[in-house]
Amino acid sequence: MITTRPGYPRWHTASAQGPRSHNADAVGAYAAAGGPGIVFALADGVGDDPTAARAARVAAAAAARTAVHKGPVEAVLAAQRAVRELGGGDAVLVVAMPAAQGGYRIAWVGDARAYAWDGGTLTKLTTDHTLAEYFRARHQPVTPRMEHVVTTSVRTAGADEIGTTETASTGLLLTSDGVHKPLAAAGMRAVLARPGTGAAELVEAALARGGSDNATALYVEPLEAGSTTVRFPVAA
Template identity: 30%
Template structure:
């Protein structure tokens, strides 16, 4: 069963000196990678993630195992790269891909770190990923509230990333292909500046994906954009 897709992507440097975010918007994979660690190091780490995922494009679908293997390869390449560079580097990743696990197309939602995937469906915005972060662990344990998390001093510390720490597997969940709607993948540069309710407002419009992602990046930039901001939307 073919799935009719339209998509858009936008990025901005924000107040940072350079843009270490990278993105992929090429069927059947749509993803955002947020590099970290040194100027060239973070960008190179994110590029390795996107290059690995790009190898899965060109067909109508990919597979969950192919996504895992691609991200394992990226993880290893980043570690090899940082073995040669002082200071180390790593990258988050979040995205969706059309996969076929033998029963026709499904959506695979995958992520490592605090980049996020949202779904807009039947008039409701749902966050499909759970941040791999210190603050999220504090929320889950009941120590702090969602409201407190927005200003918590440890809000930028992540607990899982590609290329650093223990070898990390992505969280992957499968969703059926249903009706019309949007998936939105973004770096934390968006969610640090723009609330979920505000993101939902942009998705209620009848504007196409190109306009929505451009408007979201502009909104984050107008709010100060303390970090790089990248958004990929697929309808």
């Protein structure tokens, strides 16, 4: 079901399986009655099997349904509790919660990303929790394989390992690595700069660029665009 609410931004999402055997990406979005806005979550299952897909769906749903006043770190921990109740499976995750002063509070584990978008500038808000970033930050050599090895995940991360940040931007983009790795920042910016484009066009462009993974994007248009929110049922 799709509904609109005046005063909130329009948002949309797209996902493609790509050349994988399963689509292990998932999104969640939930606006509690009387709440200050919509909580958004994007999860990318670790692996290419049904348990990874289920872990991503469970993580995204649990994170999105976390009360806003509890904050985005608690949303990741709620996802962790839900995933640990499963028999197996793991995921990386990024969560964006409305901030009281506008914009979003963000928490993440792994290499799912959040970007701010103001209609012209795309700003990366998160730093990948990968082996590559760990060594890069220490000015050590990095191999291509390190880019795909995450150092935190929903199932394993300690509370002090969860990344956090904030943005005043009302325009937001959440992506799985199947989108941001093939396109990079310049490619995503070029897609979003075209009028009328968003999540679907990002996913299509990533696969056209030779993406070899599931590709998922959740795009919240800047409020300045004067649009309204579009909701869909939370991932489950």
